[in-house]
Amino acid sequence: MKTPISKKRVLLAVCGGIAAYKSAELVRLLRKQEVEVRVVMTRSAQEFVGALTFQALSGNPVHTELLDADEENAMGHINLARWADVMVIAPATANTIAKCTHGLADDLVTALALTATCPIYMAPAMNQAMWHKAVTQDNIRKLQAYGIHFIGPNAGDQACGETGYGRMAEPAEICQQLLTESKVNILHGLKVLISAGPTREYIDPVRYISNRSSGKMGYALARAALQAGAQVSLVSGPVNLATPAGLDMIAVETAAQMYDAVLAKAENVDIYIGAAAVADYSPMTVEKDKTKKQAEQTSLMLHKTKDILVDVARLDNSPFTVGFAAETRNLETYAREKLQNKKLDMIAANLVGQEQGGFDSEQNALEVFWDNGRKSLAMTDKFHLAEQLIDLIAQSFNEKNRI
Numbered sequence: 001m002k003t004p005i006s007k008k009r010v011l012l013a014v015c016g017g018i019a020a021y022k023s024a025e026l027v028r029l030l031r032k033q034e035v036e037v038r039v040v041m042t043r044s045a046q047e048f049v050g051a052l053t054f055q056a057l058s059g060n061p062v063h064t065e066l067l068d069a070d071e072e073n074a075m076g077h078i079n080l081a082r083w084a085d086v087m088v089i090a091p092a093t094a095n096t097i098a099k100c101t102h103g104l105a106d107d108l109v110t111a112l113a114l115t116a117t118c119p120i121y122m123a124p125a126m127n128q129a130m131w132h133k134a135v136t137q138d139n140i141r142k143l144q145a146y147g148i149h150f151i152g153p154n155a156g157d158q159a160c161g162e163t164g165y166g167r168m169a170e171p172a173e174i175c176q177q178l179l180t181e182s183k184v185n186i187l188h189g190l191k192v193l194i195s196a197g198p199t200r201e202y203i204d205p206v207r208y209i210s211n212r213s214s215g216k217m218g219y220a221l222a223r224a225a226l227q228a229g230a231q232v233s234l235v236s237g238p239v240n241l242a243t244p245a246g247l248d249m250i251a252v253e254t255a256a257q258m259y260d261a262v263l264a265k266a267e268n269v270d271i272y273i274g275a276a277a278v279a280d281y282s283p284m285t286v287e288k289d290k291t292k293k294q295a296e297q298t299s300l301m302l303h304k305t306k307d308i309l310v311d312v313a314r315l316d317n318s319p320f321t322v323g324f325a326a327e328t329r330n331l332e333t334y335a336r337e338k339l340q341n342k343k344l345d346m347i348a349a350n351l352v353g354q355e356q357g358g359f360d361s362e363q364n365a366l367e368v369f370w371d372n373g374r375k376s377l378a379m380t381d382k383f384h385l386a387e388q389l390i391d392l393i394a395q396s397f398n399e400k401n402r403i
């Protein structure tokens, strides 16, 4: 079903940070899965952990110099880049991230990042203030736009004594993400319907009630489903995102329009994923003209909108139905309630209103629940997260349909 990267070749680039010691464990975990690992290190990485450690764990010589006189034609970086099926930079320091953003190639690690044509992952590790600096966040966004995947960082106590985001993701998380890197047509021949973005509930011709959904999660799922070989329809609320090529796009504004668009297709698809942030309530009446400012206080009568997920899951010929749960607390309890009450096949729960992840963020983390299982998907860029969720959906769909 999937091409696991075991028996494949991972190029691990270690940069200079205290988290470098964790990368030794990453090598051990990958080797345990029979992955062939080659390690390259920056000069400062060697101040933290000796090259010999990585040589012993990987069973291969460690490369540290850009110009390697021992290599035939002194083109070591080109050969290593060609050798790799996947490259992971862990820890990725703020400095290496900045250099990669600008295409610098003044050491072996950055030269490899620039040369490699395989998927590249970065597991950032740095002081929390460095992580939050606008320039670092800009660099991350640019690298994501260039197709680099990010794993972590996680929040917690830091070696410098501070607390916050910047801890490198745990080696087991990184290993897991690399191992589940999905590649091939796991949804080939299936029709997938996805809802994305916010809805707008009009009060009058110029005002509406909406929410902070950017559509990034839903669009990432649409791209991941396309990549997995599905025929994808996307019902989208108003967002500022380019429509991925190759899908059937239905643009809507209101919850009622989204309901009609989804229900018109739901019986003819195999999988429905409700990633949209649909308004739960909508104004009872939409004023024909712009309402005038008059009284000191005013109120708005709202009615409940129809629940799209519930009605899709209730169809006689219902597709495999995946809901989302956006919560600010009690994530598991509320998500499991939604899974059960809405009679879903699976639910992907995310914390929203936090510093990182959820609405409008480039990254997200999910707790996924289904009848007899659960899986935590660690904080990473939304596309990579979507790839992992699509993978889980494909597995569960196949189990349900006994493929």
Ligand code: PMT
Binding pocket: 195, 197, 212, 213, 214, 215, 216, 217, 218, 255, 274, 275, 276, 277, 278, 279, 280, 305, 306, 307, 308, 309, 310, 322, 323, 324, 325, 326, 327, 338, 350, 352, 358, 359, 360, 361
């Ligand atoms: O768009 P982004 O900025 O990338 O942010 C992503 C996200 C946070 C919006 C996304 O990950 C997410 O959580 N989407 C669901 C948001 C939401 O409305 O959650 P909820 O817990 O209120 O709703 C539960 C489920 O019911 C959702 O699948 C929702 O699509 C569905 N629903 C809700 C109301 C309604 N009338 N009809 C529905 O189908």
